[in-house]
Amino acid sequence: MRKVDLVYTRVRTEEKLLLEALRRRDCAVNLVQDSGMVLSMDRQRVTEADTVLMRSMSFTRARYLATFLEMKGLRVLNSARTISLCGDKALTSAALAAKGVPMPWSFVAFDEDACLEAIEQKGYPVVTKPVLGSWGRMVARLDSRTAAEGVLSTRFGTGGAQDHVALVQEYVDKPGYDLRVYVIGRAVGGLRRRSEHWITNTARGAVPERYEVPVVHAKLAEAAAEAVGGDMVAVDLLETRGGDIYVNEINHCVEFARSIDETNVPLPDLIAEYVASGAGGARR
Incomplete structure (x- = not known):
């Protein structure tokens, strides 16, 4: 037992x-x-x-x-x-980049002026988010220099040292949804989160829908999980209107209460099976 x-x-x-x-x-x-x-x-x-x-x-x-x-x-x-x-979005991006996992271009900056200059060079729109946080909180889309100056002055002018790390990502023009693939040792199912808002978290009102995970999405999610050593994670994917697919974030504490009925993926049983199997744990 x-x-x-x-x-x-x-x-x-x-x-x-x-x-x-x-x-x-x-x-x-x-x-x-x-x-x-x-x-x-x-x-x-x-x-x-x-x-x-x-x-x-x-x-x-x-x-x-x-x-x-x-x-x-x-x-x-x-x-x-x-x-x-997984809990630090900048470190997630670094782990993905180290393994060559496709993701939106991104950078981190530690100074307001340097960050603004880098954004101007890349061009608008971009997305900025705190390196620590969940449920889409404090994520902002910057469409202009004026918007960037306002958000960055607040980010760098308040809080502690951890708050003064700016993660800036490419804005991906999604077709009204993003995708979440559950990896419990392997890709076991997925969820489409649909919303009229560009932020597609269910915590922010996105509607969960079932979707059959194609092999290419499953392999990408598994590669992302491997990059962070994840045994049981939820991998968020962004699909462009042209059909390109990127890894956006990885969640280490899988939440499913808002979506389990729609997805029909038996996550509690799959997680329990994995735990009972004795697989996984720290890579030493």
Whole structure:
């Protein structure tokens, strides 16, 4: 019997479904709230579990917890490396670029004037986003120098050092939707997110639709997952009106409550099967 610690922030619909799916596979599951965890800086075991399923909603907590739990000899899904790469959009882009995975052109800048000059050289429109964040928050499309000056002055003039890293990407003219491919060891299904707004997050009102993942999309998503060492990730793809396809972002904590009915992809069972199989974990 596999012993699993399911680390959570809140028990959402996803965690309830995962708990049921794991128990159906005779896994002994212990629910552990991330806020109450205290981990010593040594290799002493802190749990009887052999596997930790990391479902913390906090990128910071998940990254540190995964790092220390791996140091203590535990198999963590996803690994600390995957969480660190996926949770930072600049590092995601670097990991994809290192493996030659197709993505929109992008750059990072650390100074307002230098960033503005680089945007002017590339040309408008462009998209700027914080390197840390989710659900489409603080993502802005810049159509002119005036818009760029306003957004960049706010970005560089407030917050801390992490906020003063500007990630700028090519604006991809999508045909009214983007695509999400779920990779649980392999590509297992997908989701089309349709919206009249250029930001197509379901958290921002996009309508989820089922789509049959073609082989070329599946292979691209699997290559993206491999670039970040991801065992179970959601890969967001952008398709141009001309049919080109790029990887946009990779999500290390797969959310599916808003879309599971439409996609008909049994993600809780697929994740539970992967956890129970003993596959994956940190690449050492």
